[in-house]
Amino acid sequence: MVYFSNSGAEANEGAIKLAKYVTGRPGIIAFRGSFHGRTLATTSLTSSNSAYRKNYEGLLPSVYFAEYPYLYRTPYEVKDGKCPKEYFEQFENMFHTLIDPSMVAAIMMEPVQGEGGYIVPDKEFVQYVRQICDKYGILLIFDEVQSGMGRTGTLFAYEHFGVKPDILTSAKGIANGFPLSAVIGKKEIMEKWPAGAHGGTFGGNPVACAAANAVLDELIDGGMLDNCKKMGDYFKGKLFELQKKYPDVIGDVRGIGLMLAMEMVHPDKTPDAAITEAIRTKALEKGLLLLSCGTNHNIVRYIAPTIVTEAEIDKAIAIVDESIAEILS
Ligand SMILES: Cc1ncc(COP(=O)(O)O)c(C=O)c1O
Incomplete structure (x- = not known):
């Protein structure tokens, strides 16, 4: 099911609210090097550059950052091109020392990190993030604002990793320049978000939606x-x-x-x-x-x-x- 909004940041803001609403939990885990937008909540989850955060500190509480596997520049030993174990172990370490997993609503991740350096993560790592979410009832949000809508040769980048998110956000190319973004969620999650729990005046603008339909036609049927x-x-x-x-x-x-x-x-x-x-x-x-x-x-x-x-x-x-x-x- 889909909730339409206007910008990438607004979609991510919606996804964060949805995860909090549905799980009743406060915490969000994002990744170092991430960029999720410029609203207050998405700025709180952004760490690609402190300039985005400067002068806005006192941001959303209970946000924690995990390390994104940037293997070209890693402090850890890479054996046979494999993702170092430290990237996997960090979640249990975080749950042990910083935030109990029962307090975490969502992990928000760019399946290919954009602003942070066009970093393609190890496939096993992405699959492990899915496993961690399943183990602890945490929702997995993929921010596909930049990587989605065909950019990586599949409709969404997550298709390269054999992992499905619970919630996905899309914007940028979705309506080829018209202001439109989307929070796409599993039916059982979206159904727990009743009408009025979130909203906005221009969401689902018919002209922008018509443009998005044309984009989908071109991407899928138009080659x-x-x-x-x-x-x-x-x-x-x-x-x-x-x-x-x-x-x-x-x-x-x-x-x-x-x-x-x-x-x-x-x-x-x-x-x-x-x-x-x-x-x-x-x-x-x-x-x-x-x-x-x-x-x-x-x-x-x-x-x-x-x-x-x-x-x-x-x-x-x-x-x-x-x-x-x-x-x-
Ligand atoms: C991954 C990602 N998320 C969110 C955003 C924010 O999108 P918008 O500028 O439409 O708010 C961007 C924009 O660059 C982005 O690359």
């Missing part, structure tokens, strides 16, 4: 999901080629579908925010709009439109290539 997957693979291949050419500055290439990024580093692997900014500036001069992200501001993210073509990707890669060459010379 856009397939395009995201196909073009995503092509784009990532090109980024790996670029990394081979500039191994001292492109430390990591990652992402799924058309949610792709490269992590810019100094030769000793420390984050290089300066080159990231320089690439953005040069690329803009050459006609390519790029965004950065990451807690260290050293990730170049590529959020190509779902209709992108190979020729456009080639053009973008050529601009980034030229920009890096000019900066390094």
Whole structure:
């Protein structure tokens, strides 16, 4: 079942209220590096940058942060490419020392972390988060505001991990620019949220909903999901080629579908925010709009439109290539 609202933050706000209402519990666990929006509750769950929180402290109580498995930069030992055990153990540790699990309403997680650095978590880790939620009656909320609506080549990113949430939030691409967002929940959960428990004037705006229907038609019947997957693979291949050419500055290439990024580093692997900014500036001069992200501001993210073509990707890669060459010379 779905509750419609206007923005990503508003959907997450709704999901938090829903989880609290249905479980009768106060606590929420989010992840370090998360971005969930700019309302007071979603700011409380955001930790990608303290600038979002500065001047608003005295935020929502009983919010705790778990570590997101960012394996390119982890203090723990990674054996055979596997997610270190510390990421798994942290939940029981948290329940032992910080908050009893019976006080936790929900774990809110971006299935691919966006603002925090386009980090794709280990599949087993995501499955473990589901298990922890099931074990303690905690609701799992996936914030798919950025990763959803085809961006990763599936309608929602969670499909890559073989895990289903109890509640999912969607916004951004959902109505291709019209203000619409959604809190999507299992029937048995939504039915416990009676009319009047939450609401807003513009939720479910008919024009925005019509746009969302058209988006779904294009994604599913119009072949856009397939395009995201196909073009995503092509784009990532090109980024790996670029990394081979500039191994001292492109430390990591990652992402799924058309949610792709490269992590810019100094030769000793420390984050290089300066080159990231320089690439953005040069690329803009050459006609390519790029965004950065990451807690260290050293990730170049590529959020190509779902209709992108190979020729456009080639053009973008050529601009980034030229920009890096000019900066390094
Ligand atoms: C993962 C995630 N959640 C929530 C939001 C907030 O969405 P909005 O800006 O529509 O409130 C964003 C926006 O960047 C986001 O990336």
